[in-house]
Amino acid sequence: MPIYEYRCRKCQSISSHFTRRVSDPLEPSCPACGSREMERLISRVAYHRSMKDIHEASGEPDEPHGLDYYKDPRNIGRWTEKKFAQMGIEMPEEVRTMIDAAREGELPPAVKDI
Ligand SMILES: [Zn+2]
Incomplete structure (x- = not known):
């Protein structure tokens, strides 16, 4: 809307x-x-994308690490940072917060089901 x-x-x-x-x-x-x-x-650029959108927009992980790589939350953060850099967009604060939480060992809610 x-x-x-x-x-x-x-x-x-x-x-x-x-x-x-x-x-x-x-x-x-x-x-x-x-x-x-x-x-x-002229509206400010509002950035309301969920982690799911980001995953869909950026496609499958392209690193040859296999599933185990992504069981380590720190690697999820690393991959996300790389994808944001590739897309040329600044990382939203909420994603940054999620990655920081992941680095503390807490999985972001969006990837818990995977
Ligand atoms: Zn008025």
Whole structure:
């Protein structure tokens, strides 16, 4: 569901509005003052991808280590870091936190079932 941020031209308050479909016309009104003079903001790049998405986007591990390699949580972190670098994107804070936790020996929830 697309979510857009709007700023009210009257009171400058910023609010989020969503639409069911991209093609739907969106005529938001300001929740603070009720004005319909709203200006759409270019949304900041929100990064809401789960570990599952990352795994799907990056494909199978390509290192020839076999399954045992990934039983060591530290190697999962190493692989994830490498994949992020390959995709040229900055690692989201939540992933960084997961990897740090994995290095302490705690498996991230997304890979526990594998
Ligand atoms: Zn307003």
